[in-house]
Amino acid sequence: MSVLLSINNVCKQFGQFRALHNINLDIRQGEFIVLLGPSGCGKTTLLRLIAGFLQPDTGNILIEGQDISHLPPYRRPLNTVFQNYALFPHMSVLDNVAYGPRRNGFNRTDAHEQARQVLDLVGLKEFESRFPHDISGGQQQRVALARAIVNRPKLLLLDEPLSALDMRLRKRMQLELKHLQEKLGIAFVFVTHDQEEAMTLADRIVVMNAGRIEQEGSSNDIYRTPSSSFVAEFIGETNQIGYQVTGMNEIRLTINEQPIFWESHRISQQGVAILRPEHLQLVNKNNPIPAGHCQLHGTVSDIIALGSHSLVHLLVGEHVIVFRSTGFEGTELATGSLVCLSFNPTHLHLLGEAA
Numbered sequence: 001m002s003v004l005l006s007i008n009n010v011c012k013q014f015g016q017f018r019a020l021h022n023i024n025l026d027i028r029q030g031e032f033i034v035l036l037g038p039s040g041c042g043k044t045t046l047l048r049l050i051a052g053f054l055q056p057d058t059g060n061i062l063i064e065g066q067d068i069s070h071l072p073p074y075r076r077p078l079n080t081v082f083q084n085y086a087l088f089p090h091m092s093v094l095d096n097v098a099y100g101p102r103r104n105g106f107n108r109t110d111a112h113e114q115a116r117q118v119l120d121l122v123g124l125k126e127f128e129s130r131f132p133h134d135i136s137g138g139q140q141q142r143v144a145l146a147r148a149i150v151n152r153p154k155l156l157l158l159d160e161p162l163s164a165l166d167m168r169l170r171k172r173m174q175l176e177l178k179h180l181q182e183k184l185g186i187a188f189v190f191v192t193h194d195q196e197e198a199m200t201l202a203d204r205i206v207v208m209n210a211g212r213i214e215q216e217g218s219s220n221d222i223y224r225t226p227s228s229s230f231v232a233e234f235i236g237e238t239n240q241i242g243y244q245v246t247g248m249n250e251i252r253l254t255i256n257e258q259p260i261f262w263e264s265h266r267i268s269q270q271g272v273a274i275l276r277p278e279h280l281q282l283v284n285k286n287n288p289i290p291a292g293h294c295q296l297h298g299t300v301s302d303i304i305a306l307g308s309h310s311l312v313h314l315l316v317g318e319h320v321i322v323f324r325s326t327g328f329e330g331t332e333l334a335t336g337s338l339v340c341l342s343f344n345p346t347h348l349h350l351l352g353e354a355a
């Protein structure tokens with residue numbers, strides 16, 4: 001797919017405060033990009049720069065090769081869906097959606113025809129004569145979407161559009177949005193601080209931290225090979241364990257004495273290894289330690305029951321190691337239980353290791 005949007009060396013400062021440091025990002029046609037990061041990391045600022053509500057201090061933004069950095073928002077071939085939907089309260093659902101085509105010079109009949117087509121697409125055909133205050137939050141959200149896509153923009157920007165919805169509706173809307181985006185083929189840039197939402201929606205996640213892009217990649221890439229401690233902590237549960245190189249092709253973790261074969265030479269003498277909780281297994285007489293796996297012993301300090309599974313905290317020396325238990329491993333777990341875990345060392349991901 002060819003590049004639709006290019007953000008090149010963009011910096012943005014508010015007074016003395018640097019909100020964005022040298023951002024470089026390409027977005028391809030039809031791609032679903034999620035900007036993910038904690039509050040204040042600069043996601044909305046980046047979205048507002050793309051939309052044209054803010055101007056970059058340095059750098060430029062191109063759409064299909066054309067520099068749009070200094071075009072006003074309404075002249076950019078994109079549209080924005082805001083968190084609060086921003087519907088016109090005094091207009092019917094149909095007129096809200098037809099507003100864009102009317103502004104673009106279509107007569108009332110044609111504008112209504114276009115609006116009805118997209119209302120059908122978002123499943124709101126029967127609601128066209130209602131007013132925003134007579135429909136639910138989820139339906140208002142869909143009207144806002146319909147209004148944003150009726151002019152067939154090349155790019156749709158969405159700033160936490162689902163955050164006002166309850167959890168169940170939010171999950172349903174995530175899938176609807178994903179399917180709609182695939183059907184339309186419009187590139188979406190979606191802002192959220194919710195990692196699960198990001199993983200559900202994105203073709204590519206852009207993880208931001210303190211005004212910088214920390215890492216970009218598919219959900220799986222980012223989960224399996226995070227580039228930093230920050231990314232590893234931000235995406236899912238994780239164990240961060242210190243390691244030291246102890247010999248040729250050999251490392252040792254701070255949580256046990258066992259030497260681990262490590263082929264790569266491109267690692268620093270010491271650093272941090274990432275081990276996800278689901279890669280640790282309980283050892284008992286039904287589950288012996290597989291050949292080549294490492295083991296560690298500890299005392300259960302906490303059990304967090306999450307329904308389908310529990311996250312169990314194990315005190316290994318001074319370290320807390322988290323593992324995932326389904327409750328069917330054949331070991332009764334309680335606070336204070338002494339347990340043995342095993343893991344395959346190939347599941348360790350060493351930060352900073354060159355590929």
Ligand code: ATP
Pocket residue numbers: 014017019037038039040041042043044045046193
């Ligand atoms: P959230 O998830 O809370 O919306 P965000 O990642 O979208 O956060 P931004 O809204 O982009 O964060 O803000 C990034 C930083 O820039 C914040 O520290 C914010 O206070 C600051 N900032 C944003 N807009 C302005 C402004 N107009 N004037 C001064 N500082 C600003």
